[in-house]
Amino acid sequence: xxxxxxxxxxxxxPVYAPGHLIPMVEFAKRLLQCNSFMSITFLLMHPPNHAxxxxxxxxxxxxxxxxxxxxxxxxxxxxxxxxxxxxxxxxNSLYTxxxxxxxxxxxxxxxxxxxxxxxxxxxxxxxxxxxxxxxPSYIYFTSTITFLAMMLHLPKLPLDTDLDxxxxxxxxxxxxxxxxxxxSMPKPLMSSKLSSFRWFVHHARRYTETEGIIINSNSDIEPxxxxxxxxxxxxxxxxxxxxxxxxxxxxxxxxxxWLDKQPAKSVVFLCFGSRGxxxxxxxxxxxxGLERSGCRFLWVLRAPGRGIKxxxxxxxxxxxxxxxxxxxxxxxLVWPSRVPQKEILAHPAVGGxxxxxxxxxxxxSLWFGVPMIPWPLYAEQHLNAFEMVSxxxxxxxMKMDRKKDxxxxxxxxEQAVRCLMEEGSGVGRRVRDNAERMKASCRKAVEQGxxxxxxxxxxxxxxxx
Numbered sequence: 001x002x003x004x005x006x007x008x009x010x011x012x013x014p015v016y017a018p019g020h021l022i023p024m025v026e027f028a029k030r031l032l033q034c035n036s037f038m039s040i041t042f043l044l045m046h047p048p049n050h051a052x053x054x055x056x057x058x059x060x061x062x063x064x065x066x067x068x069x070x071x072x073x074x075x076x077x078x079x080x081x082x083x084x085x086x087x088x089x090x091x092n093s094l095y096t097x098x099x100x101x102x103x104x105x106x107x108x109x110x111x112x113x114x115x116x117x118x119x120x121x122x123x124x125x126x127x128x129x130x131x132x133x134x135x136p137s138y139i140y141f142t143s144t145i146t147f148l149a150m151m152l153h154l155p156k157l158p159l160d161t162d163l164d165x166x167x168x169x170x171x172x173x174x175x176x177x178x179x180x181x182x183x184s185m186p187k188p189l190m191s192s193k194l195s196s197f198r199w200f201v202h203h204a205r206r207y208t209e210t211e212g213i214i215i216n217s218n219s220d221i222e223p224x225x226x227x228x229x230x231x232x233x234x235x236x237x238x239x240x241x242x243x244x245x246x247x248x249x250x251x252x253x254x255x256x257x258w259l260d261k262q263p264a265k266s267v268v269f270l271c272f273g274s275r276g277x278x279x280x281x282x283x284x285x286x287x288x289g290l291e292r293s294g295c296r297f298l299w300v301l302r303a304p305g306r307g308i309k310x311x312x313x314x315x316x317x318x319x320x321x322x323x324x325x326x327x328x329x330x331x332x333l334v335w336p337s338r339v340p341q342k343e344i345l346a347h348p349a350v351g352g353x354x355x356x357x358x359x360x361x362x363x364x365s366l367w368f369g370v371p372m373i374p375w376p377l378y379a380e381q382h383l384n385a386f387e388m389v390s391x392x393x394x395x396x397x398m399k400m401d402r403k404k405d406x407x408x409x410x411x412x413x414e415q416a417v418r419c420l421m422e423e424g425s426g427v428g429r430r431v432r433d434n435a436e437r438m439k440a441s442c443r444k445a446v447e448q449g450x451x452x453x454x455x456x457x458x459x460x461x462x463x464x465x
Contacts, residue, residue: 007039007070008464009112012140013103014120015092016047018056018274019360023142023216024120025064026242028071034460038115039070043106045099048081048091056274060244076102089188089196092122093203104129116463118214124206131209138459139207141215143359145225145238146387147186147380148215149174151204152232154189154197163192166403176228183402184386187378208234214459216240216363218452220441224391237459239452241363241442245342255298255344258333262296265351268373268417269344270299272356276377277304277311282407283319289410291324293417296331298350300339313337345370351432352420354413357381362388369439371431373398373416377406394435396420396427 012028014021021042028040047057061073079102082094103126107114117130117137130137141148153174157163165172171179188196207213212235219226219238229236259267270290278286283301290297301319302311314336316325325334341361344350345368353365357376362384365372372395374385382402388395398416401407420428445452 007037007112008115009039009041009110010116010118010463011107011110011114012040012042012118013096013123013126014042014044014140015096015122016045016057018060019358020120020122020142021057022060022244023242023360024118024140025060025071026244027140027214027216027239029064029069030239030242030456031460031463032069032071034457035464038464039072039112041072041074041106041110043099043103044073044075045095046075046078048095074106076106086195087188089122089199093125093199096120096123097125100125100129104132107133107135116211119210121203124203127206127209136211136463137209138211138463139213141213143216143380144384144387145215145217145222145229145236146177146391147383148213148236149177149225149228150180150186150189150383151200152207152229152234154201155205157192161192163197165190174228177224178390180383180386184382186380186383188380211235211462212237212459214239216242216359218442218445218455220445220451221366221392221438222387237455239456239459241367241446241452243342243360243363243367253340253343255333255335255339256347259298259344259347259349262349264348266421267296267298267349268352268354268421269350269370270297270354271339271341271344271361272300272302272375272377273358273361275310276300276356277302279304280319284321285408285410286413287321287324287410289408289413290332290417291328292410293414293421295417295421297333297417298344299332299334301334301336302338303336342368352417354417357384357388359384363442366394366435366438367442369436371395371420371428371435373420375400375406375408392434392438394431394438396431 012024014024064071076099079098082091085091085094114135117126117135118140119126119137121139121141127137165182165185169182171181172185173179189200191197214237217238217240301314303314305312316334316336342364345364350370353370354373354375355361357374358381372388374388374395376382376385389397396416396419399412419425422428444450447453
């Protein structure tokens with residue numbers, strides 16, 4: 001009797017945040033399209049709290065399991081989270097390290113031969129586990145090629161480098177990439193004295209011990225950054241844009257039914273991600289600027305969470321100026337809870353997007369050809385905003401005060417919205433045209449024969465051979 005050969009298994013180790021987990025699962029689905037003879041197991045860490053993040057992830061994982069694909073989710077045992085840490089980057093790195101005995105045990109117990117371990121950008125501690133078990137490892141990078149080029153450049157700086165971009169006007173110069181202004185630097189890298197800076201250097205050094213880096217972008221979106229990495233000793237696999245479309249949302253959702261009544265490309269959409277909430281002073285400025293702009297708008301306005309960093313559903317009467325909803329009801333909708341962002345961006349009535357510049361949100365906007373106004377808040381979002389305005393030219397710049405917690409005056413929001421949305425604006429017309437071209441490029445890249453499609457085929461073959 002012929003012995004049955006077991007399917008090779010690929011293990012993934014994401015961090016718990018949905019912005020990292022979901023793109024990795026979507027990449028796994030693409031891998032299965034290339035090779036249906038493999039199985040995939042995700043090793044999941046418990047979120048350190050039970051805020052909105054875990055709710056988003058749980059719902060998504062349930063919908064993925066319902067598809068019946070050979071993708072399995074293995075919950076790692078709980079560990080006590082680190083108590084002493086400086087910022088989310090250090091927390092994520094330390095928290096991942098604490099899981100390594102459980103990661104090794106789970107992989108060792110696999111009934112199928114394990115061919116590859118795919119790691120999150122913060123999960124480099126697992127490279128040692130992969131080496132111990134003689135398994136090749138890859139990094140799945142959930143941000144831009146430009147940010148990756150920056151990270152790989154950091155270890156090349158002299159050891160005595162003393163940088164403080166918050167206090168100086170100096171640019172960061174990376175070969176092959178336009179000089180990056182001080183105030184466009186990612187928040188964790190604003191000073192070489194920050195623990196987050198040291199952790200990013202540490203992770204970048206460890207990337208060189210892997211088989212390569214898979215990244216959710218492509219050379220059409222970021223040609224200069226991709227060219228800058230051409231001489232890298234690391235093999236880079238640009239496979240993006242990889243976007244989670246998930247289950248279709250009912251067309252009866254309040255935002256979508258409202259948009260159905262608006263003219264084509266007439267609405268500017270404001271949404272700021274899973275952590276986007278503003279204090280009362282900023283909300284007042286936003287409300288005034290949007291009202292004065294005269295433009296139609298759909299504004300997702302959420303309230304700061306109490307005791308947690310994630311926002312909660314808002315009481316609009318409390319947050320907004322008196323009479324605001326009544327005055328703007330003919331041309332605006334303010335929504336107090338989470339919305340189906342992709343379906344909104346896909347709607348023909350939407351002509352602009354004010355975004356916090358999370359990379360997943362940017363990719364969704366590019367996919368649907370929606371030009372943007374960047375309002376970066378944290379992480380690498382200021383770098384993303386710089387790239388959208390100066391390199392991709394798919395966004396209208398907006399004045400903001402980064403040193404005052406990214407504060408934007410109502411007049412500056414009004415000006416940016418008018419610049420993007422008004423027909424007579426030359427700048428607005430240019431970024432709208434560029435966004436349409438980027439839409440075509442994104443879709444061509446992932447189609448059969450496209451650059452991302454071929455890159456995906458290449459990495460899939462390497463993983464199972």
